[in-house]
Amino acid sequence: MIQLVFEQALNGLQFGLMLFLLAAGLTLVFGIMDCINLAHGSLYMVGAYFVAAAAQATDSFWIGLAVGVAATALVGLALELTLFRRLYRRDHLSQVLATFALVLIANEAVRVVWGAQPVLLNPPESLAGPVEFGLFGETFFYPAYRLLIIAFGLAVALGLYLLVARSRVGMWVRAGAANREITEALGVDVQALFTAVFVAGAGLCALAGGLLGPLLAVQVGMGESVLILAFVVIIIGGIGSIRGALVGSLIVGVCDTLGRALLPTLLRALVPADAASTLGPALASILIYVLMAGILFFRPQGLFPARA
Amino acid sequence: MGFYQPAPYQKAAARLLLAALVALPFALEAAGQGFYIGLVSRIMIFALAATSLNLVLGFGGLFSLGHAAFFGAGAYASAILMAAGVGEAFVAWPAVMAAAGLLALAVGAISLRTRGVYFIMITLAFAQMVYYLFVSARAWGGDDGLPLAGRASLAGLGLGGDRAFYFVVLGCLALTLFGLGRLAQARFGRVVQAIRENEARMEALGYPVFRYRLACFALGGALAGLAGALLANLTGLASPSLLQWTQSGTLLVMVIIGGVGTLYGGVVGAVVLLLLEEALAGLTLHWHIGLGGLLLVIVLFAPRGIAALFGGRRG
Numbered sequence: 173m174i175q176l177v178f179e180q181a182l183n184g185l186q187f188g189l190m191l192f193l194l195a196a197g198l199t200l201v202f203g204i205m206d207c208i209n210l211a212h213g214s215l216y217m218v219g220a221y222f223v224a225a226a227a228q229a230t231d232s233f234w235i236g237l238a239v240g241v242a243a244t245a246l247v248g249l250a251l252e253l254t255l256f257r258r259l260y261r262r263d264h265l266s267q268v269l270a271t272f273a274l275v276l277i278a279n280e281a282v283r284v285v286w287g288a289q290p291v292l293l294n295p296p297e298s299l300a301g302p303v304e305f306g307l308f309g310e311t312f313f314y315p316a317y318r319l320l321i322i323a324f325g326l327a328v329a330l331g332l333y334l335l336v337a338r339s340r341v342g343m344w345v346r347a348g349a350a351n352r353e354i355t356e357a358l359g360v361d362v363q364a365l366f367t368a369v370f371v372a373g374a375g376l377c378a379l380a381g382g383l384l385g386p387l388l389a390v391q392v393g394m395g396e397s398v399l400i401l402a403f404v405v406i407i408i409g410g411i412g413s414i415r416g417a418l419v420g421s422l423i424v425g426v427c428d429t430l431g432r433a434l435l436p437t438l439l440r441a442l443v444p445a446d447a448a449s450t451l452g453p454a455l456a457s458i459l460i461y462v463l464m465a466g467i468l469f470f471r472p473q474g475l476f477p478a479r480a
Numbered sequence: 481m482g483f484y485q486p487a488p489y490q491k492a493a494a495r496l497l498l499a500a501l502v503a504l505p506f507a508l509e510a511a512g513q514g515f516y517i518g519l520v521s522r523i524m525i526f527a528l529a530a531t532s533l534n535l536v537l538g539f540g541g542l543f544s545l546g547h548a549a550f551f552g553a554g555a556y557a558s559a560i561l562m563a564a565g566v567g568e569a570f571v572a573w574p575a576v577m578a579a580a581g582l583l584a585l586a587v588g589a590i591s592l593r594t595r596g597v598y599f600i601m602i603t604l605a606f607a608q609m610v611y612y613l614f615v616s617a618r619a620w621g622g623d624d625g626l627p628l629a630g631r632a633s634l635a636g637l638g639l640g641g642d643r644a645f646y647f648v649v650l651g652c653l654a655l656t657l658f659g660l661g662r663l664a665q666a667r668f669g670r671v672v673q674a675i676r677e678n679e680a681r682m683e684a685l686g687y688p689v690f691r692y693r694l695a696c697f698a699l700g701g702a703l704a705g706l707a708g709a710l711l712a713n714l715t716g717l718a719s720p721s722l723l724q725w726t727q728s729g730t731l732l733v734m735v736i737i738g739g740v741g742t743l744y745g746g747v748v749g750a751v752v753l754l755l756l757e758e759a760l761a762g763l764t765l766h767w768h769i770g771l772g773g774l775l776l777v778i779v780l781f782a783p784r785g786i787a788a789l790f791g792g793r794r795g
Binding site for chain 1: 590596600602613726
């Protein structure tokens, strides 16, 4: 039992960190430009496909990852210059409609290029096996690749946090999220800042997509489920707050993973087995939404609102 | 946006359209194209669903991205009632509307505490929650959806025939549009629209803003539930795809291209989008790309919707 809990807690941490990579870009785009981007999940999907294709072509996961991230960042740049630049002065309706159109186009374009079947993305061979380590006097096995994702996620999260919380550019970003007009009046080029944030967000999407690719299937529609999770994260954390995104991601990642793994088992101890087997998965799948509703009921602006 | 006011020619146009729709199935059958009766029924059902969203979005000013939850819940509720042996529409459909309305009431009570982008995302998240709930409930068919044993009957009359069902759908749509047209000009409609225009002023005048909004949201949910029940009866299946967030997006697209806050916006949007789907799907397998491109063009160049191009004067 303790082995299961420990393993699932690590899985939750890993999932939460990947969610953070997505939510970080999304929350800043929301926060700074008040712009809704439903296509953020599509960037994640396109990124995963780019990484898979580049990894196949070069026979190296790492080169594939780098190429895929760069390519997705370029796609993000193109989108920002041609479309988003026109969108963020418009109302939310136009933004939702336009980015919904992008989702339709992206899904279909991927289907045209790569087909409807999931694409295979293999983890680097040196990390394919499990790692063995002892804890609480017991021996645990945990996949090396998942450990690498955790390390990667922690490093990126820390870097991003330092960049946003400690650097001058980060200060501009935070100021832009808190109040765009005043930041502009103080001489910061918010337009260029936003372009940079959008491109970086696209790159982070591809990074998450590429790293998760070997664990999940790289397929059409993979972006949508994760997009809504990222929404939940930034609602919980507070829009425009990078700290909120980090805390929200970890909460959502750990709760979702632990809930799915442990709730059915826990319920079996409380109610009859057949009721538990119906109720368990249903409860586990809505756990984070209940959590979100609860948090919003007490803090309608999320845990760390950027606009005071 | 000002208060809703029907255009001078609107009543006459609506009567003409109604007469044409009454005659349509007979004309189609005479021409040997009876297949299209089902298609037109489907379009009218989506028109009803889009109209219910337009009540929430256009008149209430509440940007909900989770309307599919009520649409799909209506479909499931009618399938569940059918499985329980309640096949009488006069009993089942009001119950379905009550269930969908109550769900909307619960979702609205929490969501309406938030504003702006938060509201959009929280309604989306609640819809997703409803989706996962139905998909993971094996008793209700899980991923496969819940099939209906047959169509409902209306006051004992079977609705198995496509033409009979068509007229029921037409009746529901016509009654809804008539009712909403009256409601928009009645006290409730005026207050809701005034809240959309200036919330602070209505609050200061002593109107219970939250309660009016919640009532509007719940009414929209109930009507969407009716549309869901009709669709489940038409296709014989309450499918989880009705609950998917893309369904909310599709309804939203209908309302936006039809015209937000116009009485017939949802109808225009449903007709345009579904006919476009039929036409594009006949041309290419990858018609989503064309549809997406067209939506982008509409956003960038016709932001007030197609209905706005033809007027619908606002006072």
